[in-house]
Amino acid sequence: MFEILGNINVDWMGKRxxxxxxxxxxxxxxxxxxxGRSDYxxxxxxxxxxxxxxxxxxxxxxxxxxxxxxxxxxRNALQSVGIAxxxxxxxxxxxxxxxxxxxxxxxxxxxxxxxxAEDKTKISGREKVKSALISFGKEAEGATTLEQxxxxxxxxxxxxxxxxxxxxxxxxxxxxxxLLGLVGILLxxxxxxxxxxxxGAVIAVFHDVLITLAFFSVFQWEINLTVIAALLxxxxxxxxxxxxxxxxxxxxxxxxxxxxxxxxxxxxINQTMSRTIVTNGLVFLSVLAxxxxxxxxxxGFSLALFVGxxxxxxxxxxxxxxxxIWWQEKLGAAKMKMTEVSGGNDKLASAARRSVRRKSVVR
Amino acid sequence: xxxxxxxxxxxxxxxxxxIAIIVVFGPRGSVASKDFTWEGIKANxxxxxxxxxxxxxxxxxxxxxxxxxxxxxxxTNNKDAAVNAAKxxxxxxxxxxxxxxxxxxxxxxxxxxxxxxxxxxxAVKKKVDFTNWTESSTDTTINWSLPAQTQKVxxxxxxxxxxxxxxxxxxxxxxxxxxxxxxxxKDSGQILLQMPGVDDPERVxxxxxxxxxxxxxxxxxxxxxxxxTTYPTRETALQSIGGQEGGSRKVLPFMERxxxxxxxxxxxxxxxxxxxxxxxxxIVDGNELRDAVPVSRTGNDNDxxxxxxxxxxxxxxxxxxxxxxxxxxxxxxLNDQVKSAPYIKSRIDDQGQIDGRFTKKSAEDxxxxxxxxxxxxxxxxxxxxxxxxxxxxxxxxSGVTASVGGLVFVIIFMLIYYRGSGINAVIALVLNMxxxxxxxxxxxxxxxxxxxxxxxxxIGMAVDSNVLIFERIRxxxxxxxxxxxxxxxxxxxxxxxxxDTHITTILSSVILYLYGTSLIRGFAVTLILGLLINLFTAVxxxxxxxxxxxxxxxxxxxxSI
Numbered sequence: 001m002f003e004i005l006g007n008i009n010v011d012w013m014g015k016r017x018x019x020x021x022x023x024x025x026x027x028x029x030x031x032x033x034x035x036g037r038s039d040y041x042x043x044x045x046x047x048x049x050x051x052x053x054x055x056x057x058x059x060x061x062x063x064x065x066x067x068x069x070x071x072x073x074x075r076n077a078l079q080s081v082g083i084a085x086x087x088x089x090x091x092x093x094x095x096x097x098x099x100x101x102x103x104x105x106x107x108x109x110x111x112x113x114x115x116x117a118e119d120k121t122k123i124s125g126r127e128k129v130k131s132a133l134i135s136f137g138k139e140a141e142g143a144t145t146l147e148q149x150x151x152x153x154x155x156x157x158x159x160x161x162x163x164x165x166x167x168x169x170x171x172x173x174x175x176x177x178x179l180l181g182l183v184g185i186l187l188x189x190x191x192x193x194x195x196x197x198x199x200g201a202v203i204a205v206f207h208d209v210l211i212t213l214a215f216f217s218v219f220q221w222e223i224n225l226t227v228i229a230a231l232l233x234x235x236x237x238x239x240x241x242x243x244x245x246x247x248x249x250x251x252x253x254x255x256x257x258x259x260x261x262x263x264x265x266x267x268x269i270n271q272t273m274s275r276t277i278v279t280n281g282l283v284f285l286s287v288l289a290x291x292x293x294x295x296x297x298x299x300g301f302s303l304a305l306f307v308g309x310x311x312x313x314x315x316x317x318x319x320x321x322x323x324x325i326w327w328q329e330k331l332g333a334a335k336m337k338m339t340e341v342s343g344g345n346d347k348l349a350s351a352a353r354r355s356v357r358r359k360s361v362v363r
Numbered sequence: 364x365x366x367x368x369x370x371x372x373x374x375x376x377x378x379x380x381x382i383a384i385i386v387v388f389g390p391r392g393s394v395a396s397k398d399f400t401w402e403g404i405k406a407n408x409x410x411x412x413x414x415x416x417x418x419x420x421x422x423x424x425x426x427x428x429x430x431x432x433x434x435x436x437x438x439t440n441n442k443d444a445a446v447n448a449a450k451x452x453x454x455x456x457x458x459x460x461x462x463x464x465x466x467x468x469x470x471x472x473x474x475x476x477x478x479x480x481x482x483x484x485x486a487v488k489k490k491v492d493f494t495n496w497t498e499s500s501t502d503t504t505i506n507w508s509l510p511a512q513t514q515k516v517x518x519x520x521x522x523x524x525x526x527x528x529x530x531x532x533x534x535x536x537x538x539x540x541x542x543x544x545x546x547x548x549k550d551s552g553q554i555l556l557q558m559p560g561v562d563d564p565e566r567v568x569x570x571x572x573x574x575x576x577x578x579x580x581x582x583x584x585x586x587x588x589x590x591x592t593t594y595p596t597r598e599t600a601l602q603s604i605g606g607q608e609g610g611s612r613k614v615l616p617f618m619e620r621x622x623x624x625x626x627x628x629x630x631x632x633x634x635x636x637x638x639x640x641x642x643x644x645x646i647v648d649g650n651e652l653r654d655a656v657p658v659s660r661t662g663n664d665n666d667x668x669x670x671x672x673x674x675x676x677x678x679x680x681x682x683x684x685x686x687x688x689x690x691x692x693x694x695x696x697l698n699d700q701v702k703s704a705p706y707i708k709s710r711i712d713d714q715g716q717i718d719g720r721f722t723k724k725s726a727e728d729x730x731x732x733x734x735x736x737x738x739x740x741x742x743x744x745x746x747x748x749x750x751x752x753x754x755x756x757x758x759x760x761s762g763v764t765a766s767v768g769g770l771v772f773v774i775i776f777m778l779i780y781y782r783g784s785g786i787n788a789v790i791a792l793v794l795n796m797x798x799x800x801x802x803x804x805x806x807x808x809x810x811x812x813x814x815x816x817x818x819x820x821x822i823g824m825a826v827d828s829n830v831l832i833f834e835r836i837r838x839x840x841x842x843x844x845x846x847x848x849x850x851x852x853x854x855x856x857x858x859x860x861x862x863d864t865h866i867t868t869i870l871s872s873v874i875l876y877l878y879g880t881s882l883i884r885g886f887a888v889t890l891i892l893g894l895l896i897n898l899f900t901a902v903x904x905x906x907x908x909x910x911x912x913x914x915x916x917x918x919x920x921x922x923s924i
Contacts, residue, residue, distance in 0.1 A: 062751075124565070127565060145753065157750075160748045161746065163745040165427075166745035174880065174883065177875050177883055181874045183874075184870045185870065188867050225813075225882050226812070226813070229882070229883070230816070233820045236871070239867050240824065243860065244860055244864065251856065251859075272834075275827075275830050286769035286819075286823075290765050293761070
């Protein structure tokens with residue numbers, strides 16, 4: 001057999017204080033970054049999170065040029081049509097494309113002698129940017145590509161424009177859907193294992209999402225809808241990892257009634273370690289490829305998964321398991337003197353285990 | 364005993380694989396020889412998979428019907444009509460007003476003689492539809508308010524009506540394969556329009572949102588032969604009706620067409636030439652329109668006008684009014700601008716025309732909007748996403764490159780690490796991808812960028828299932844069990860874990876599907892499919908392959924794992 005690990009015997013639970021300190025440190029850094037950048041603490045500064053147009057509203061125009069102007073030239077052109085605020089990002093993987101981000105979804109256009117201010121014709125962000133880019137030359141119109149049109153200087157190849165109301169709605173819906181998904185996971189794990197395990201797994205997931213968000217806040221990476229998809233993916237991986245270990249703990253509980261939960265948890269983590277390394281190693285390397293090769297559009301997605309694939313593995317060992325056994329021991333200590341619960345329960349709920357006399361985990 | 368069950372298992376796997384190959388790579392319709400060439404297979408694959416707009420290019424427009432606006436207009440119109448009805452019979456109504464706030468819509472009439480209240484109510488209700496409104500009154504006021512339930516029903520109707528109108532406009536415009544659907548919560552009034560292949564939606568957007576509201580209205584003032592009463596500014600027009608609009612009077616700009624228009628270039632900025640006072644409500648409006656056609660007087664591109672005809676009910680109303688108002692000036696009002704104001708020479712039943720300096724394109728668009736009827740309320744755009752075909756193709760390329768690259772890497776690793784059993788895993792993985800694709804096609808689901816993310820997560824979990832099983836078998840072998848026992852135990856024990864991880868993820872994906880936005884749904888669908896299929900490929904298929912290995916050598920001592 002070609003193995004990465006043979007039998008290992010590491011006292012993972014004994015290191016729980018170090019693990020939890022590391023997590024708390026990263027979470028605090030994220031919290032400080034989010035608070036420090038918020039309007040509340042730092043008026044007029046950057047935002048807690050660099051929210052994309054999906055969640056904040058605004059327009060992103062992807063324009064392809066024959067001869068790409070410098071960002072300053074584009075900014076000047078935008079300013080000349082009245083767009084004061086803009087973020088211009090040169091695509092790293094495609095040398096002829098530029099992402100132009102402006103905070104407006106629609107801007108007021110010319111008033112054509114109408115009586116009501118309401119009837120002002122509104123100009124979409126796309127049209128506004130187009131009117132600025134015209135100063136570099138003609139746009140390839142309709143179905144013609146930039147290459148086909150000899151006279152054209154640029155073509156708008158993509159737009160994302162979200163109004164402020166829709167932005168808030170997308171944001172709320174993403175958060176609600178994710179939270180409901182977590183509640184579903186909590187209930188299912190509680191049904192299959194025990195409340196303490198469910199709590200451990202769900203807290204670990206929260207931990208992973210928060211750590212990922214902490215990175216996004218500290219490094220000001222942009223959060224858009226693809227990042228949400230990545231967060232959902234990492235929730236899946238993280239819970240998956242927790243369940244694999246819980247499942248092994250559950251199995252070992254029936255096999256080794258004499259060992260403490262503390263020892264059993266360590267044993268389970270060690271037994272599943274080669275699987276953890278193989279699976280997560282493969283995931284990690286695939287995600288690394290995505291970060292390096294995935295391009296501008298997938299940047300946020302790749303980065304979120306990159307952070308998530310590391311923290312997801314880590315949190316199972318460092319967060320989910322310690323919480324589960326800590327809670328079990330608390331309950332167990334309280335129930336130690338109660339009447340013994342008869343065995344034979346297939347669910348192997350902790351109630352049955354709690355009745356079994358075992359050593360204290362605290363060392 | 365073993366062999367018969369093994370054959371049944373193999374039969375099931377082969378049958379499912381063949382069906383999936385046909386679904387994914389087969390032609391829709393009759394088979395031709397080209398379907399067996401590489402090009403033909405590629406074409407069939409592209410044809411079978413329903414790509415989302417983010418991958419194939421197109422426009423995604425989210426709009427909202429302003430229901431609040433609609434109810435406010437309804438209240439205003441009812442108020443005007445009620446005041447008119449009372450005044451016509453010289454009943455003591457001093458003024459009307461409306462309340463239009465969030466969820467609160469009311470029409471109020473102030474009356475000066477409490478004794479005539481019943482008479483006023485009767486007269487008003489004869490002319491104005493207050494059926495679903497709640498009526499209340501005091502000695503000085505009569506009040507109709509719209510109950511919450513009715514607001515909901517009316518809002519619902521307005522959205523449905525808007526949906527139909529938008530649909531007819533898009534169809535008439537000639538967008539290919541548009542999808543138009545109501546989304547999210549029903550009462551949000553949101554409509555999602557997706558147009559494949561359209562990467563600059565400005566003209567379509569304008570066409571949909573354009574509220575081509577045609578009204579024929581009576582101009583207040585002198586009748587023919589004296590010239591029409593006009594005012595040089597809006598302020599002077601307002602002064603003539605006591606400083607503010609209301610009751611049944613409204614001030615509108617007159618965008619007159621120059622007499623010698625045919626020889627003049629179009630004016631760059633249309634400034635109103637005068638202002639007129641008109642009577643509300645309109646004599647007839649766009650809802651009574653039967654047909655409209657663009658007509659050119661000279662054949663020049665900028666010299667179009669629109670002639671229209673009215674439906675029987677509108678024609679009757681119009682005929683009745685024109686016969687009573689011979690000599691009066693009538694304003695042809697388009698979107699609150701007076702386009703022309705002919706005087707009535709004789710009774711007219713159903714013909715009319717809109718003068719104006721229309722270009723051929725604008726006249727055609729206008730006719731289209733006029734014919735589809737007026738939108739019940741204004742449309743507001745909330746989201747606009749366009750992806751040019753080249754950008755979509757780039758996304759597919761990087762998505763496919765990343766997935767295939769990842770898959771190749773995983774396959775190489777599995778073959779090195781698990782050797783003979785690695786082949787097992789590879790078969791299971793490839794079959795998983797094939798079946799997931801077939802599932803997507805069978806469900807007629809669209810593959811989007813988040814969908815590819817779901818696919819990747821599904822493949823990740825498929826790899827994990829194989830790793831779980833193999834690691835478990837290795838453990839059992841290490842513990843000194845026989846090969847047969849190790850495989851059985853490995854599958855049985857790993858199966859419990861696989862079921863738990865899969866159900867957890869499927870469960871949360873179902874919740875995401877139910878509560879998520881369309882993008883999140885794309886992710887959830889491919890993930891659920893991938894996981895369900897993985898239970899089949901990683902457990903059933905993989906185990907069958909092991910069973911084959913064992914059946915050939917009954918007392919195997921070594922397993923390549």
